[in-house]
Amino acid sequence: MKRWNIVLTGYGTVGKQVARLLGERRERYREKYSADVRLVGAARSTHAVYNSDGLDAQTLEALVQSGKAAKMKAGTEFLAASKADVLIETGPSQFETGGPGLAYIRQALEQGMHAISVSKGALVVDYAGLSRLAKQRGVMLKISGATAAALPTIDLLEYxxxxxxxATVEGIFTGTANFVLSSMMNEGMTCEQAIEQAQRMGIAEPDPSFDVDGWDTACKVTILANAAFGGQLKLTDVPKMSVRTVTPDQISGWKQAGLTPKLIGRIRKTEEGVTASVELTAVDAEHPFAGVNGTTKAIRVQTxxxxxxxxxxxxSDPVAAAAAALKDLEHILGQFR
Amino acid sequence: MKRWNIVLTGYGTVGKQVARLLGERRERYREKYSADVRLVGAARSTHAVYNSDGLDAQTLEALVQSGKAAKMKAGTEFLAASKADVLIETGPSQFETGGPGLAYIRQALEQGMHAISVSKGALVVDYAGLSRLAKQRGVMLKISGATAAALPTIDLLEYxxxxxxxATVEGIFTGTANFVLSSMMNEGMTCEQAIEQAQRMGIAEPDPSFDVDGWDTACKVTILANAAFGGQLKLTDVPKMSVRTVTPDQISGWKQAGLTPKLIGRIRKTEEGVTASVELTAVDAEHPFAGVNGTTKAIRVQTxxxxxxxxxxxxSDPVAAAAAALKDLEHILGQFR
Structure with a gap:
């Protein structure tokens, strides 16, 4: 039985579900991959906990309740000391510098750990560099959790x-934006009303800009274009449109014309390489995205x-995001058993 | 650069496309997997050709034009002498005994070759035995080409x-049956007329029974239930319905009720294991299969x-089936690089 030590950085909403599912699936990993998988370390922004035999629920709860009680500082030394086999990064995304997530993933790969990223910041800033590093060290960098999670995207393109x-990839990659557009079309709400409803339902963040102004979709197509097509795109290379530009007049015009507005992320292979964009497009009733409503996501690929x-x-919930990260873990367990 | 020798049994419509794509993708395999992939052997029903350096187009053409000119007999000795790393089996399916396909796959696995099956017969008859054998020998048995090919099914469930x-899997797994039903619904044809049109278009076989009487779907759900759910189903355990039972009266009744008939393969996990069936079901307009028309296939999974x-x-054409087999090949190249 091979021992697999996991360390989790960014122990928040998704991280907690990762820890829970890891515990529930221990027997599965033993049977299917002969793998003794243990969560040995978890870090929040300033503090961390570690136990080489595996963390128990109380220790993890203590980390959340009072980071300082954990005594160990989060950061470089924590990750180095963890001697983990796999890093799962679920911290908040930082899209200009990559933030702590980028530092953790880079360090993990350099130390010969496999890395699974649910957060997008590090991948948006330096997918190419991280991927190269993983290749050099003979380890895997997996990104399902950062690229629409339970909807297979990178898997679809690569596996x-x-x-x-x-030739082309297009997708409804941001459930919140699709929910807002669907509510405007089907329930006659204004954009503001639809966003407020999404916030009340816990679908949209207090600051909805990331989702409704196209940033989330732009991040996902940037990462996918770079990961699946060898692109060198920066987030600023991806033109974006916002759901917030849609007016009630446009909505009634589209309804009359039998069209449905969708915020679509697109990737196109070109002779020079690859381009990506986020476009607010009114599709006709025959288009496969026309019936994809609410928070449902979709991807369409032409081969x-x-x-x-x-x-x-x-x-699109935290459990599904955690499950996507653990799907990636199984791919690693299967490859390196 | 690792050398990968491929042998192809059942060199017919799909086999020819496998050979062509293997040639076109040599550079891809070298770059992506450091693999020097060569087709070294090909067999038809009675005769075979072999060249340890790789077969050229003329030799393959000679095998088709006049099997006997190939001199080498197809069968056990041919496969043993080929010393291949991977068998790709694309011969005609034999659903009672498994036929030559089963013998080839069993022999290949016993000799430590990986096996990729496009034909269904061997898998329907003895998936469990072949899978056990592959595990014992530490090689892979891959079945995408036999389970709806370009539509991901086994990949979806396992990867x-x-x-x-x-909990449940349901699918439109047989393009021909769906084409016949769609033509009856949308073009007012009788079942016989729709089958004749499908035959003229090269979609249906001269004997359409395999596709329209539910056998093809039954084979696919049998294989999937056994491969993805550890089932022990035989083809005779799967209740079947036929498209040919549909009457014009039923069609007009469904139209009035806003329903659409579909031949649906179903797999259900139960407390005792797994069951499978082929059901002619009239789905309502909200069902995701309602808009899946013509030869298009679909799968829906609840997790x-x-x-x-x-x-x-x-x-659903021979090129797509060949491409599905070569997707499987890439998974093997990636796993054993």
Whole structure:
């Protein structure tokens, strides 16, 4: 039985679900991969906890309740001392510098750990560098949790369609933006009303800008373009549109014309490489995205020899994000068993 | 650069496309997997050709034009002498005994070769035995080409949703049956007329029974239930319905009720294990399969923590089937690089 030590940075909403599912699935990992998987370390912004035999629920709870009680400082020394096999990074995203997430992932790969990122900041800022580093060290960098989580995106491009030439990718990658547009179309709300409802339902953040102004979709297409198409895109290379520009007049015009507005992330292969964009597009009733409503996400891919594929669904909650990270973990366990 | 020798049994419509794509993708395999992939052997029903350096197009053409000119006999000795690393089996399916396909796959696994099956017969008859054998020998048995090919099915259950509990799977797995039903609903044809049109278009076989009487779907759900859920189902355990039972009266009744008939393959996890069936079901307009028309296929999966996923599309031609087999090959190259 091979021992697999996991360390979790950014022990917040998603991190807690990762810890819970890791515990629930211990037996599965033993049976399926002959892997004794243990969460040995967890860090929040300033403090961390560690136990080489595996952390118990009380210790994790203590980290949340009073970081300082944990005594150990979060950061470089914590990660180095953890001697983990896999880092799972679920901290808050920082899109200009990559923040602590980028530092953790870089350090983990340098130390020969596999890395799974749920947060997007590090990947948006330096996917290419991290990917190169992982290759040099012979470890894996996995990103499902950062690229629409339970909706398969990077898997689809790299695994399900391995060997195909992919010409275009388009997707509804941000559930919140789709919820706002759907509410405007189907329930006659203004954009402000739809955002407020989304906030009341816990779908939108107090500051909704990241989701409704196209940033979230832009991050996802940037990462996917760089990861699946070898692109060198920066977030600033991706033109964006916002759901907040939509007026009631536009809504009634689209309704009359039988069109449905969608915030669509697009990736196109070009002769020079790859481009990406976030476009507010009114699709006709025949378009496969026309019926994708509420917080539901979708991806559509055009290939040379396998035809088109459309994938719709995948939950958007913290449990699903954690499950996506642990799917990545299983891929690592399967590859390095 | 690691050398990978491929042998192809059943060199027919799909086999030819496998050979062509293998040639076109040599550079890709070298770059991506450091793999020097060569097709060294190909067999038809009675004769075979072999060249340890790789087969050229003329030799393959000679095998098709006049099997006997190939001199080498197909069968056990041919496969043993090929010393291949991977068998790709694309021969005609034999659903009672597994036929030559089963013998080839069993022999390949016993000799320590990986096996990729596009044909269904061997898998329907003895998936469990072959899978056990592959595990014992430390090699892979891959089945994408036999389970809806370009539509991801086994990948979806085992890779994209790794770690999830899957409660139910349902799918439109047979493009021809869906084409016949769609033509009856949308173009007012009788079943016979729709089958004749499908035959003229090269979509249906001269004997359409395999596709329209539910056998093809039954084979696919049998294989998937056994492969993804550890089932022990035989083809005879799967109740089937046929598209040919549909009458014009039923069609007009469904139209009036806003329903759409679909031939749906279902897999359900039960407390005792797993069950599968092929059901002719009239779905309502809200059902995600209602809009899946013509030869288009689809699969829908319900999970515990990732929600529902729907996948629609994937071409159904011989090139797509070959591409699905070569996707499997890339998974092997990636795992054993």
């Amino acid at each position: 399900n369609l391995a060997g195909c030439e992919i 040379d020899v396998m035809g088109d594929l459309l994938v719709v669904g995948g939950k | 994209n949703l790794a770690g999830c509990e899957i 515990d923590v990732m929600g529902d996923l729907l996948v629609v599309g994937g071409k």
